[in-house]
Amino acid sequence: MKTVALVLMLFSFFISMSQPVSTKVIAHRGAWKNTHVPENSIAALHHAINLKCYGSEFDVHMSADSVPFVLHDHSIQDIYIEKTTAAELSKIKLSNGEALPTLESYLLAGKNQTQTRLILEIKTSQVSKARSLALTKKCVELVNKTGVAAITDYIAFDFDVCLEVKKLAPKAHVQYLTGDKTPAQIEAAGLDGFDYHFSVLQKNENWLADAHALKLSTNAWTVNDVAIMQWLIDRKVDMITTNEPEKLIELLKK
Numbered sequence: 001m002k003t004v005a006l007v008l009m010l011f012s013f014f015i016s017m018s019q020p021v022s023t024k025v026i027a028h029r030g031a032w033k034n035t036h037v038p039e040n041s042i043a044a045l046h047h048a049i050n051l052k053c054y055g056s057e058f059d060v061h062m063s064a065d066s067v068p069f070v071l072h073d074h075s076i077q078d079i080y081i082e083k084t085t086a087a088e089l090s091k092i093k094l095s096n097g098e099a100l101p102t103l104e105s106y107l108l109a110g111k112n113q114t115q116t117r118l119i120l121e122i123k124t125s126q127v128s129k130a131r132s133l134a135l136t137k138k139c140v141e142l143v144n145k146t147g148v149a150a151i152t153d154y155i156a157f158d159f160d161v162c163l164e165v166k167k168l169a170p171k172a173h174v175q176y177l178t179g180d181k182t183p184a185q186i187e188a189a190g191l192d193g194f195d196y197h198f199s200v201l202q203k204n205e206n207w208l209a210d211a212h213a214l215k216l217s218t219n220a221w222t223v224n225d226v227a228i229m230q231w232l233i234d235r236k237v238d239m240i241t242t243n244e245p246e247k248l249i250e251l252l253k254k
Ligand code: MG
Pocket: 057, 058, 059, 121
């Protein structure tokens, strides 16, 4: 039985090696760097859509009264998200004049297009595991309510959060971020793939091929250097998440 599995794995490995793979571009926190707009702003999402990126990534935290907001850090302008109400958070302005986006407003801004997938990162709560899981439920509910489930994928550093998304939305595409699970462990858990820091993939050179053999999707963050982009493209990574989507788009044209 083991031999059959090994032969099948080798067969799919050679099939995957022989097929041309086009790496997909994911704008990390939107396309903000070269467009000079704030990261995780709706303006950055629009720029990623205009660039025709495959995906635009963004980060989600939850207010004290359980409203998800889009931003990277646990605090903004010295205001700690998890301890502040939505009414207070809604008064915050980003540097381009936009209000700090709620997840709902962000999802609605990404609606009515199918070019660019919404790559939703569920941030780990600093308060409790229960809040991470509550945020997960809120995210899935809002994705369904706003009608963007067909264009939304999920990523998270907390493995339990990834499992919870699959429980709540079995059809959703979920990738794990932390880098401490092998492709076999990702597959056994029923997740769709991984989104690992590129250094993890450089250290574990067989993981991309192993993942492809298991039909898992592969994504690497946050790759801004052309030489590392090329290293990953040569190894047929499915997606690259970058602050430099313009640079990666040009590289893929060559
Ligand atoms: Mg993120």
